[in-house]
Amino acid sequence: MENLIKSAIFGVCVGDALGVPVEFRSREQLKRSPVTKMRAMGTYRQPLGTWSDDSSLTLCLAESLCTGYNLEDMALKFLQWNNEEIWTPHGNVFDIGIATRQAIYRISKGEIPQLCGGTTEFDNGNGSLMRILPLVFYLKNEENIEKIYQTVKEVSSITHGHFRSVFACFMYIVFAIELIKGNRKKEAYVYLRKTTLKFAENQEFNPKEIELFERVLKDDISTFPEDEIKSSGYVLHSLEASLWCFLNSENYSEAVLKAVNLGEDTDTTAAITGGIAGIFYGFENIPEEWIAELERKDDIEKLCENLANNLKQNL
Secondary structure, eight states, rough: OOHHHHHHHHHHHHHHHHHHGGTTTTTTHHHHHHSSSSOBGGGGOOOOOOOOOOHHHHHHHHHHHHTTOHHHHHHHHHHHHHHHHHHHHOSSSOOHHHHHHHHHHHHTTOOOGGGGGGGGGTTOTTTTTGOOTHHHHHTOOOOOOOOOHHHHHHHHTTTTTTTHHHHHHHHHHHHHHHHTTTTTHHHHHHHHHHHHHHHHHHHHHOOOHHTTTHHHTSSGGGGGGGGGGOOBBBBBHHHHHHHHHTTOOSHHHHHHHHHHHHOOSSSHHHHHHHHHHHHHGGGGSSSSHHHHSSSSSHHHHHHHHHHHHHHHHHO
């Protein structure tokens, strides 16, 4: 279990750190000068191996799960990060999404955690999708698909409460669970499409919302050409791009570099891709030099160990 958790969490953090220096660069710029290794400076003038809010909030969620499932504690950890108390790479917060900032403000005012996330159509950035992966280890043995959905909904809604964000997180977690079970990529993807479509129909979710996911659920996102894959901070773009990169790769490096070089929201696309690529390809497939260059790698490794031990005790 510990190695699997390391694979996922280091997968997120390494992907994130590869993307941080070139965030907001266009695909055309990156085609001229593609990312092939860790870089320093760049967009935020950060040192080599620096990760952003994607990893910070992933690590906050993982640390919270070390003491069990508690929404109040998750929200508190997000607030502590925002206040520069925990899980920053260098003691300061240099990147935070608008919806996440607004949600954390509501957390600071004592609102119920699962009601802090925005619920309008305009609150569908990728801020909950980028941090949701640790939940897969809490849910990996859950057979009740409705329980999985409700749990994901609660955790997403701390910062992003609109159905579209919740459903994207749900799809990602369902897919990751299948990868943890040892299924091949295509098997996991077929299961994702079949299961989530059936669940959406049974729950009578808004058909117009489900239609937005058609490229993943009814088509095969992996077959789309690169120029039809968008990589903005919109949650649907991030889900599509990460699945596309992962399904069209043969190893961890190829997956995350493909994600970074799509441009725009480079760190988040690579973090989301990196999490599932880490699970599938394994910790050993993440280049050693990238792990060596990662900020606070020892702290991250200790967190993975703590989470594994806690989950083992609670089986």
